[in-house]
Amino acid sequence: MILEVENIAYSYTNKNFVFKSVSFNLSPGEVISIVGPSGTGKSTLLKCIAGLIQLDEGKVLIEGSQVPEAKNMLIPGHPEVALVNQLFELDDYFTVRENISNQLHHLPLAERFEFTDELLDIFELEDLAHKKSKDISGGEQQRLSMACALAKEPRCLLLDEPFAHLDVHLNKKIGEYIRRLANLRQMGVVLVTHDGTEALAWSDRILVMSNGEVFSEYTPFQAYHEPKTFFEGSFFGELNKINLDGKQLLFRPTEYSLTPDHNKIEIQLEWKYSSFRGPYYANYFESKGGEEVVLYANKELIPTNVVYV
Numbered sequence: 001m002i003l004e005v006e007n008i009a010y011s012y013t014n015k016n017f018v019f020k021s022v023s024f025n026l027s028p029g030e031v032i033s034i035v036g037p038s039g040t041g042k043s044t045l046l047k048c049i050a051g052l053i054q055l056d057e058g059k060v061l062i063e064g065s066q067v068p069e070a071k072n073m074l075i076p077g078h079p080e081v082a083l084v085n086q087l088f089e090l091d092d093y094f095t096v097r098e099n100i101s102n103q104l105h106h107l108p109l110a111e112r113f114e115f116t117d118e119l120l121d122i123f124e125l126e127d128l129a130h131k132k133s134k135d136i137s138g139g140e141q142q143r144l145s146m147a148c149a150l151a152k153e154p155r156c157l158l159l160d161e162p163f164a165h166l167d168v169h170l171n172k173k174i175g176e177y178i179r180r181l182a183n184l185r186q187m188g189v190v191l192v193t194h195d196g197t198e199a200l201a202w203s204d205r206i207l208v209m210s211n212g213e214v215f216s217e218y219t220p221f222q223a224y225h226e227p228k229t230f231f232e233g234s235f236f237g238e239l240n241k242i243n244l245d246g247k248q249l250l251f252r253p254t255e256y257s258l259t260p261d262h263n264k265i266e267i268q269l270e271w272k273y274s275s276f277r278g279p280y281y282a283n284y285f286e287s288k289g290g291e292e293v294v295l296y297a298n299k300e301l302i303p304t305n306v307v308y309v
């Protein structure tokens with residue numbers, strides 16, 4: 001295992017735990033996402049894994065050896081763990097290129113140049129290479145901070161909302177690069193995000209965090225198609241919830257049929273409006289019970305008043 005998190009708990013105030021009884025493992029080459037609402041302790045969890053703050057309970061192991069307790073360290077942390085969060089921790093008076101190459105002293109000179117160029121290219125920082133890192137934008141600093149973390153070639157990479165400032169094009173490029181490096185170097189990656197669709201796109205496994213205690217574990221397919229609750233499922237895209245005879249029926253906007261099907265449940269609907277989303281229309285209806293229902297289709301479903309789910 002790259003990472004073993006064993007029953008950890010943390011509180012800022014000694015009164016209320018931010019999270020408790022958190023356990024999970026990470027295999028070489030695996031990308032795991034942690035998804036949950038704001039304030040549930042995702043960022044705090046990453047700091048605990050990185051050994052930057054002192055755990056109240058439990059322990060964290062990197063490749064079998066325990067991450068030293070923060071209270072015993074002059075400079076807390078673990079050399080094989082890199083954390084990228086919103087504190088970019090760049091060397092302000094070094095250039096963008098120097099910030100990256102300064103992380104690469106473990107490599108021979110030629111490889112150092114080559115890897116620096118590769119990272120400047122992937123993170124689209126070439127044009128800024130000679131600017132001081134204090135003189136670039138917040139989004140550029142975030143990209144640089146990720147490039148520096150990858151330059152360290154850590155065994156375990158912890159990313160806190162890494163796609164927050166990226167446009168669609170960079171999101172895809174950097175997501176693919178991180179996946180490729182994880183595979184190539186057999187590095188473990190923990191990705192924290194409040195956007196479940198990022199988790200679906202880039203991870204092998206997804207943990208849903210809520211109330212700092214409850215964790216559900218899903219594959220991306222399960223998280224989308226078989227969520228245990230509406231609360232968890234709604235992190236991963238629009239989800240319909242219909243109450244039928246005291247039971248809750250959950251289905252995605254694509255999981256329906258317009259033609260009668262005896263194996264499915266008939267639901268009567270009233271069309272409200274359709275919203276154009278580019279590749280499809282999102283058609284909004286109201287069920288007999290007053291619930292909102294959204295159905296995706298390649299056209300506006302104005303005359304539709306019954307579907308089979």
Ligand SMILES: Nc1ncnc2c1ncn2[C@@H]1O[C@H](COP(=O)(O)OP(=O)(O)OP(=O)(O)O)[C@@H](O)[C@H]1O
Pocket residue numbers: 012018036037038039040041042043044045194
């Ligand atoms: N330094 C601190 N001192 C006291 N409480 C803190 C501190 N940092 C965070 N908290 C509290 O701990 C809880 C968890 O915060 P954390 O930032 O880990 O959540 P999060 O899930 O990452 O949230 P978000 O998605 O909004 O970034 C929150 O209630 C927050 O207010």
